[in-house]
Amino acid sequence: MAQNPNRPISPHLQIYRWGPHMAVSIFHRATGFVMATAGMLTLLWWLASIAGGPESYAAFQSYVVSAGEEATGIQVAINWFFRLLALGVTYSFFQHMFSGIRHLLMDLGAGYELKTVRTWSIAVYIAALTATALVAMLVAARFMGA
Amino acid sequence: MGNGTKLGRVRGLGSAKHGGKHWLDQRLTAVGNLLLTTWLVLSLLWLPNFDYETVAAWLAQPSVAVPMILMLANIFWHVRLGLQVLIEDYVHDEGNKFATLTLLNFYVIGAAAFGIFMVAKHAFTGAPA
Numbered sequence: 001m002a003q004n005p006n007r008p009i010s011p012h013l014q015i016y017r018w019g020p021h022m023a024v025s026i027f028h029r030a031t032g033f034v035m036a037t038a039g040m041l042t043l044l045w046w047l048a049s050i051a052g053g054p055e056s057y058a059a060f061q062s063y064v065v066s067a068g069e070e071a072t073g074i075q076v077a078i079n080w081f082f083r084l085l086a087l088g089v090t091y092s093f094f095q096h097m098f099s100g101i102r103h104l105l106m107d108l109g110a111g112y113e114l115k116t117v118r119t120w121s122i123a124v125y126i127a128a129l130t131a132t133a134l135v136a137m138l139v140a141a142r143f144m145g146a
Numbered sequence: 147m148g149n150g151t152k153l154g155r156v157r158g159l160g161s162a163k164h165g166g167k168h169w170l171d172q173r174l175t176a177v178g179n180l181l182l183t184t185w186l187v188l189s190l191l192w193l194p195n196f197d198y199e200t201v202a203a204w205l206a207q208p209s210v211a212v213p214m215i216l217m218l219a220n221i222f223w224h225v226r227l228g229l230q231v232l233i234e235d236y237v238h239d240e241g242n243k244f245a246t247l248t249l250l251n252f253y254v255i256g257a258a259a260f261g262i263f264m265v266a267k268h269a270f271t272g273a274p275a
Binding site: 029032033035036040041043044047048050051054057058061065093097100101103104107143 | 173176177179180183196198201202205214221222225228229232257260261264265267268
């Protein structure tokens with residue numbers, strides 16, 4: 001069925017005034033996409049590196065965790081690229097998870113009052129950023145110390 | 147598309163043409179993901195370190211390999227449902243939509259098969275437990 005150009009189309013993003021409720025919905029999509037691509041490929045790489053043996057696991061670690069002390073400039077740069085990617089995936093994970101819990105609660109019919117929608121949306125951001133910060137500090141303390 | 151009952155008037159509409167099952171599957175896999183990824187995070191935090199021997203022995207156990215395989219199947223199912231909606235919303239040309247959805251199916255099934263195979267291979271042949 002071809003699209004009929006005469007049918008009305010809904011207004012798009014630039015029409016609306018941004019608010020937490022709108023942002024949380026858009027972020028749910030965006031973070032889902034980040035995990036579906038970058039997150040999943042990293043997970044598969046990690047699993048394959050374990051199945052591949054100590055050398056492949058060490059290679060994975062040198063890219064994603066720490067390039068080591070004898071690393072060249074380009075290796076350090078690649079390592080930081082993957083570290084930042086991992087930070088982005090970690091944030092995406094928590095944002096999508098808390099936002100998903102919000103969606104499941106709303107599917108039950110709860111929280112549709114305007115004030116509640118706003119409060120829950122803000123709570124999703126606070127929870128996701130807090131959890132991401134905790135994981136980042138944990139990882140930094142454990143793998144990037146000294 | 148009928149014009150009799152209320153259900154008959156809406157059936158077959160929407161960009162997916164059969165939204166009810168899709169909607170429910172998305173919620174069911176969401177709950178599955180919530181349980182399985184929480185398990186993964188806690189299980190990883192429980193490890194004393196991330197040396198190869200530790201992680202390899204951890205993944206080779208049935209109590210880890212099985213939930214990991216379930217998690218991969220569940221995640222890629224959820225990815226398929228989620229990205230399908232994204233494509234249906236943003237790719238309007240029917241031909242491009244068909245092609246993109248085909249690529250999505252290749253990606254999720256291929257990626258899930260690869261991940262599940264890697265876990266199974268490791269659990270069956272891998273490190274001494």
